[in-house]
Amino acid sequence: MSNHWSEYWRQGHTTSFGDALSGNYEGVLQSVWLSAFNNLPTDFIAVDVGTGNGSVPLLLRETLINSAKVGTVFGVDLAEVQLADINKSEKSTIEIELLSNTASEKLPFADDSVDLYASQFGFEYSNIEQSITEASRVLKANGQFSIVFHHSNSMILNRNKNILRLIEQPQANELIEYLSEIAIAMGSMVTANDIARIKQDPKCETIRAKINQSIKYLVGYDELSAQDSQLMMFVAQFFKEGIFWPLAKKQQFIEFIKLQMDTLKLRLTELVNASFDENKLAKFIAIFEQNSLVLNELKVLKNEKNEILGWYLDASKVVNAID
Ligand SMILES: C[S@@+](CC[C@H](N)C(=O)[O-])C[C@H]1O[C@@H](n2cnc3c(N)ncnc32)[C@H](O)[C@@H]1O
Incomplete structure (x- = not known):
């Protein structure tokens, strides 16, 4: 699967919307991330899975550019990826590191080391049971799990x-x-x-x-x-x-x-296979507890024309949730 994505990212796109979106995400698909980024601790580690050419890490850096926060955001992808050209030279206390050929089912991070696990239209392409277990392993206690993912009835x-x-x-x-x-x-x-x-x-x-x-x-x-x-x-x-x-x-x-x-x-x-309808979503949420996650927010994202863009889900890792 990663071959055709590698070919796609090699063409230099910033997002998976190709020529339909000239720069990075805008509107709801940008603003939905603001609170997750602003909630990061002063010195943080964030991970974005299925990162492509780093659209979410770039949004994170742009959002926190004038903040006192220091941190690294790792963008992980199964394909060969390279940071999109935009704002490459920008000076920042926030490092972006992209890791190609890296599966969300097997992350190269220590247990309890990550403050924010993010994904925009990436997580759902993976084996979601394995990826959520892996997300929970790498997240710190109270760490945040925030994903935007495909809705089976979205305009996309x-x-x-x-x-x-x-x-x-x-x-x-x-x-x-x-x-x-x-x-x-x-x-x-x-x-x-x-x-x-x-x-x-x-x-x-x-x-x-x-x-x-x-x-x-x-x-x-x-x-x-x-x-x-x-x-x-x-x-x-x-x-x-x-x-x-x-x-x-x-x-x-x-x-x-x-x-x-x-x-x-x-x-x-x-x-089509990656997208979530209500049934698939219910089964997904049912495995949160065994993965020490509690759901904070679940919503349907819509654009200004009231068209569905995707799902947004936010959860936190709790320690001993099933004890
Ligand atoms: C639709 S693109 C989204 C890219 C980016 N997040 C964006 O919004 O522009 C999905 C990405 O997920 C990656 N992917 C698919 N399965 C994966 C897995 N198991 N682990 C890591 N990345 C994966 C693909 O290689 C592809 O780059």
Whole structure:
């Protein structure tokens, strides 16, 4: 799983929202952290799991920049990650250290050593039973466990479920196969005469009609998701920029499209499986007591349009909770 995330973080994104969010989290997904950060002791250790390129550690440092607090926030991720470029040079008494190839199920921290265990859209991708036991092991007594995680009915999930349904349509795969067929059928394409030639070629025209049919089907099925999936953009690129490419380069590009679609499918399937509905949440909270955690707050986060963004949960470690 971490391979496609490593590839994603290598592209330099700050958050998992990619180009949809140019900098770090804003609005509710930023302000929800204020009290957890401000509650940290003067000299603290914080851990952010599933950190990606360190969006939450960066928020923490930014929030406490003018405070007297001194501390280290470790960002842990199973993938290869590197701190996003923003504010890198900022002087601060707060150190950020990112640990790649590190699982939330097995943290490299001593027992009872962490003041704040945080995660934003990361924890739920892990084995939650193992991760919560591990969270409880590393937290100090009264340490805080605060996570923002995916809600199965959030606007994020709904949009991504639609994209997943779209790219799982057989017509999406067929469309890519037709590109392979037409690349071969077109033969060598060098000048405008070749365009005239392929327009007269019955084989090319038959494949072109099939391509048009697949596009029509997919756009008719869900236009927004067809765009969001980027499949239509790739097809347009093939016929505009790529029309005079040599066959080998066209085939390379088609392989690239296949890889993009496969990775997207994988990422979205993981997202759907990671999200929490009320039932999954109830089962999760039921294991808090055996992990010495008491629930302080649980709420649904919404944006200014009243759309669901995710769950927020805050708990504390108590000592001898089950005695
Ligand atoms: C949706 S991204 C969130 C990244 C970041 N917190 C953000 O909000 O931008 C989920 C991250 O969790 C990481 N992840 C998944 N399973 C993990 C595990 N068991 N331990 C640590 N990290 C994990 C993935 O590699 C990925 O980088």
